Amino acid sequence: xxxLVQNCFHWIGYHYVNFLLEKGIVVKGVDKIDxxxxxxxxxxxxxxxxxxxxxxxxxxxxxxAIIIGSCDSTTSIKADKIIQIDVNGLKKKLEDAIIIKxxxxxxxxxxxxxxxxxxxxxxxxxxxxxxxxxxxxxxxFVKATYQVLKAPPNSTTINVFSKKIFLNESVKLENSIYIRxxxxxEEKMRSVLAHYRRYKNFY
Numbered sequence: 001x002x003x004l005v006q007n008c009f010h011w012i013g014y015h016y017v018n019f020l021l022e023k024g025i026v027v028k029g030v031d032k033i034d035x036x037x038x039x040x041x042x043x044x045x046x047x048x049x050x051x052x053x054x055x056x057x058x059x060x061x062x063x064x065a066i067i068i069g070s071c072d073s074t075t076s077i078k079a080d081k082i083i084q085i086d087v088n089g090l091k092k093k094l095e096d097a098i099i100i101k102x103x104x105x106x107x108x109x110x111x112x113x114x115x116x117x118x119x120x121x122x123x124x125x126x127x128x129x130x131x132x133x134x135x136x137x138x139x140x141f142v143k144a145t146y147q148v149l150k151a152p153p154n155s156t157t158i159n160v161f162s163k164k165i166f167l168n169e170s171v172k173l174e175n176s177i178y179i180r181x182x183x184x185x186e187e188k189m190r191s192v193l194a195h196y197r198r199y200k201n202f203y
């Protein structure tokens with residue numbers, strides 16, 4: 001299996017690439033290395049023989065393409081299945097793509113401060129009710145959504161929620177994924193903060 005990851009050095013894309021490589025999957029990444037952070041992320045996975053950074057997906061046929069966020073609608077992607085991760089709303093939805101609506105995600109390499117995560121100019125504090133109730137660790141999100149890559153879903157739009165959120169009856173269970181925290185959020189946050197403090201210059 002060969003999977004293309006568009007925006008592979010977006011922090012979410014990077015976690016997908018890492019996860020797929022650990023499973024022995026061939027990954028073709030598309031991104032511009034236009035920051036020290038992206039250069040650092042490339043250095044950590046670029047040596048893996050199953051990973052290759054390509055300029056454009058046009059000349060590469062893959063089994064599945066994972067698009068992080070919006071993508072130029074004129075981009076030609078040759079894939080049997082296209083999955084687009086909706087992070088904070090999509091400006092451009094690709095035709096025939098399965099849309100996975102991400103919850104509030106946190107993890108290593110996200111935009112953050114010591115107090116909380118940044119979404120554009122908005123700061124969501126780690127001690128806020130919103131973060132405590134809605135946030136999902138990126139590793140859990142990637143693992144849960146990997147199932148969509150393997151089996152075709154019943155819907156073209158899939159919502160992902162934290163198990164902590166009260167099950168809203170208006171949400172159809174067949175097109176939703178609920179992620180349970182097996183490790184307390186505080187423990188995961190300590191790990192993420194330790195990573196941030198260690199690599200702060202690259203954040």
